[in-house]
Amino acid sequence: MTNPTTQEPPVVLSADYGVRPRPEPADGCTPCAFLVQWFDHYSGTGPQRDESAAVDCVVEIRNHPHDPPKMRIKQFAPRSVSGVTS
Template identity: 45%
Template structure:
């Protein structure tokens, strides 16, 4: 019978792979475009609807194009766009 190890073994070093790029919405698909708006809002830490998990859900649904069957249900309200806005007369 062998004696059990009495010391901590060296940790295993696993490779770190970069995250895949987010999917591009399919041109002309209204649902993909709407999901892209939701994804942007959920990815923005300054947004009141910031939720990285929901942003990933949007990525999954965009990859699921043509959305049959849909993997998620969309909320009834559309999030406000984030970022700089312009008013009439400003460039």
């Protein structure tokens, strides 16, 4: 008697364990809207899946100039704890 073999799903190694939130484009920003579409494409399953490209889309959305900016840099740097002065 032989047992039918079943194919196991592929193992996907990811640093975020599948919890990376879907990026939100700025209202009315066409480049960000396209980047979210690319993020969805790269985050899907199949041969187009590319974790690195998905992260690149998130970074591009975060760094894209908006008014108001999506990411704000504080005016002063944090205090150095290693003794390095700037």
